[in-house]
Amino acid sequence: MKVVLENVSKNFGSIRALKNINFKVDEGEFVFIEGPSGSGKSTLLKLILHQIRPTSGIIIVDGVDYANCHKSKVDRIRKNIGVIFQNYQLISDKSVEENIAINLEIIGLSDYQIDSRIESVLTKVNLLSRRHLFPNQLSGGELQRAALARALAVEPKLILADEPTGNLDIENSWNLIKLLKQINDKQKTTIIMATHNLEIVNSLNKRKIYLKDGEIVKDSKNIHE
Amino acid sequence: MAKLLKIQKTSMNSLKHAWHHIRRSPFQSLIACLVMATTFFVFTSFLIISQGLGAVLDYYESKPEISLFLNDGLDKSTVESIQKQLMNYPSVREVKFTSKEKALAIYQEQNKDNPLLTEMVTSSILPASFDVSVNDPKVLETIYHDFTNKKEWVSDIIYQKDIIDQLLNWTRMIRTAGLTAVALLTLSGFGVIFIILNMKITNRKEEINISRLLGASKYFVQKPFLIEGIIYGLSGGIIGTLISLGLFAYLSSELNQFFRPVVFYQPTISSFLLLLSIQSLFGCVIGFISSWFGVKRFTKY
Numbered sequence: 001m002k003v004v005l006e007n008v009s010k011n012f013g014s015i016r017a018l019k020n021i022n023f024k025v026d027e028g029e030f031v032f033i034e035g036p037s038g039s040g041k042s043t044l045l046k047l048i049l050h051q052i053r054p055t056s057g058i059i060i061v062d063g064v065d066y067a068n069c070h071k072s073k074v075d076r077i078r079k080n081i082g083v084i085f086q087n088y089q090l091i092s093d094k095s096v097e098e099n100i101a102i103n104l105e106i107i108g109l110s111d112y113q114i115d116s117r118i119e120s121v122l123t124k125v126n127l128l129s130r131r132h133l134f135p136n137q138l139s140g141g142e143l144q145r146a147a148l149a150r151a152l153a154v155e156p157k158l159i160l161a162d163e164p165t166g167n168l169d170i171e172n173s174w175n176l177i178k179l180l181k182q183i184n185d186k187q188k189t190t191i192i193m194a195t196h197n198l199e200i201v202n203s204l205n206k207r208k209i210y211l212k213d214g215e216i217v218k219d220s221k222n223i224h225e
Numbered sequence: 226m227a228k229l230l231k232i233q234k235t236s237m238n239s240l241k242h243a244w245h246h247i248r249r250s251p252f253q254s255l256i257a258c259l260v261m262a263t264t265f266f267v268f269t270s271f272l273i274i275s276q277g278l279g280a281v282l283d284y285y286e287s288k289p290e291i292s293l294f295l296n297d298g299l300d301k302s303t304v305e306s307i308q309k310q311l312m313n314y315p316s317v318r319e320v321k322f323t324s325k326e327k328a329l330a331i332y333q334e335q336n337k338d339n340p341l342l343t344e345m346v347t348s349s350i351l352p353a354s355f356d357v358s359v360n361d362p363k364v365l366e367t368i369y370h371d372f373t374n375k376k377e378w379v380s381d382i383i384y385q386k387d388i389i390d391q392l393l394n395w396t397r398m399i400r401t402a403g404l405t406a407v408a409l410l411t412l413s414g415f416g417v418i419f420i421i422l423n424m425k426i427t428n429r430k431e432e433i434n435i436s437r438l439l440g441a442s443k444y445f446v447q448k449p450f451l452i453e454g455i456i457y458g459l460s461g462g463i464i465g466t467l468i469s470l471g472l473f474a475y476l477s478s479e480l481n482q483f484f485r486p487v488v489f490y491q492p493t494i495s496s497f498l499l500l501l502s503i504q505s506l507f508g509c510v511i512g513f514i515s516s517w518f519g520v521k522r523f524t525k526y
Binding site: 103105 | 238249431432435436438439440441442443445
């Protein structure tokens, strides 16, 4: 799934969260959005998900310009996006498997397909034994993996990951990154991951967009070009 | 076919989610059901009482509503003239003449088990009479006033004005009170479902937001709440109607005895099923409309 941002700015009142952002992410690309806290990484991902609207500029995802499309098209695009939210965003009164099932119901899978997907994805993130537990019964790392499982379950064309290693220990962080890399390599899933973990960013030879005070100060793609 | 299966599948999922919502807040759900059940209990009872009173009114309206007892010794032409005058009143349905002999025959028939009473009475004691039935009860009053002054012809007048008036007042009062109660209870049932669903939607704002971000359409998010409203309306409709029908079926023999010879309420399978179906449908409609208003207002996320 291709993502294009042209002259995108986002203001929150008098605060300019993002200023004149321009970049293009091609299908199958793995991109790190890095930068310190408050640099606008999460805002950028929220704009791509159409969770918030830009103050100005154009955002095109999968060939659809958010500004000029029907709401149902946004829903259709979102069904193909796997999101790992910074604060997990798991539904508190639903078990891990119910949280994943909701996502699969939204894309219209049958009960049989939902069951088999849940099992396969929970095995992948090593959380099968926790499938019946509720979010408040899970550790930080398990919550993060449950959120990842939900995102992966729909076999998305694009994964937006907002600080997915934020609450994980080193071992689990590397496991998660390996899994994302594997998905990117095998399924050609586009991945945009916001992080300030430089160790992870530097370990992979992937494109890096560096944000500071709401502006792109460095894009490794441009440097290579 | 595939589309049909998909609709069936999404409906089953919505039903599952609606049931999940109900189970997670059982007291709110119970209150919604109780209010709806009360509404439908009153509504069904009102319908049955109204229908029964209608039957009682019909009965009285179809009976001779004024009886004029004639003085003895009136000649045939005077009697015919009185009959003609009575017939000329508007909306008169029937003017029935009962001669002294016929009155005696009726009396004897009514008291055939008591020979002492029949032996002592002859036709000379019993007066001839006219029984007048009308379509418009107001005419009776005119007849009553006109013939009260004609002492040379009429010895006595029996006018069921009081009974009719009382019955009309009761019917009017019960219908007004019943309709008011039904309207108020429907409104409160509507309000209760609306408020409870709003509370539930507010409680599930997080879930709605997350589902929307995961690509759920507004309809996908709204459907379980709409189904929940329909469940409250339907269960309230069925429970309230069943209690009311059961109660009236139980009381029917006493009621029919009290209003004899009028059949106040006769429980039949067909009327039972018809009323239950109508009330259930009405419950679904109220549940759907109230939840639709609530959902529309609170799922703008």
